[in-house]
Amino acid sequence: MSENTADTPLDHGDQSKADASNAPRVARSASNQPLIADKDHPEQNRPVRPARNRQKPHARRMNLSLTRVSAWSVAKVSFMLSLAGAIIQIIATLLLWLLLKAVGVFDQVTQIVSSAGLDSGSLNLANVLSLPTVLSAVTIFSIVEMVLITILCTIFALLYNVVSALVGGVHVTLGDD
Numbered sequence: 001m002s003e004n005t006a007d008t009p010l011d012h013g014d015q016s017k018a019d020a021s022n023a024p025r026v027a028r029s030a031s032n033q034p035l036i037a038d039k040d041h042p043e044q045n046r047p048v049r050p051a052r053n054r055q056k057p058h059a060r061r062m063n064l065s066l067t068r069v070s071a072w073s074v075a076k077v078s079f080m081l082s083l084a085g086a087i088i089q090i091i092a093t094l095l096l097w098l099l100l101k102a103v104g105v106f107d108q109v110t111q112i113v114s115s116a117g118l119d120s121g122s123l124n125l126a127n128v129l130s131l132p133t134v135l136s137a138v139t140i141f142s143i144v145e146m147v148l149i150t151i152l153c154t155i156f157a158l159l160y161n162v163v164s165a166l167v168g169g170v171h172v173t174l175g176d177d
Contacts, residue, residue, distance in 0.1 A: 059175050059176045060176045061174070062173070063171065063173050063174075064171070064173075065169045065170065065171045066164070066169045067164050067165075068169075071154050071157045071158050074153055075153070078154065079146065081149075082145065082146040083146060085142075085146075086139075086143070089138060090135065090139060090142060093135065097129075097131055101126075106125045107126065110124060110125050
């Protein structure tokens with residue numbers, strides 16, 4: 001091993017490593033200026049951490065594939081979504097019926113039928129399309145629709161699992177933007 005003496009100078013990299021390991025740390029303020037300036041060793045007054053180059057980080061990309069869908073979770077979600085749709089249908093029908101009643105559409109249709117010479121006594125649209133009758137029909141239709149949607153979505157999930165086992169599923173690429 002060779003010893004470093006005053007006759008053999010250190011190269012610049014070795015000298016900075018030797019100075020950094022032997023030099024005491026300098027306390028710095030929030031503005032990264034040394035609190036106590038040491039004029040004999042100005043290299044010790046440099047910042048402790050060099051400023052980082054602020055480059056935009058690269059977006060991460062991940063390739064995923066959807067290979068299996070739980071039929072039970074599809075059944076639950078499709079049932080809840082069809083229930084929400086059924087409630088929306090019933091409320092929309094109620095509001096539409098109330099709007100038509102307020103405007104007087106049922107009475108006008110009855111008057112048009114009677115002015116055409118037909119027997120208006122046998123056809124009273126307000127009695128035929130009463131609110132309880134309309135809401136009952138829409139509720140029955142919504143219940144049937146809920147059952148059909150739930151069953152069809154569950155069957156499609158099971159079919160997807162079979163096809164996915166053969167083909168490998170749906171491949172999706174996700175990325176940070």
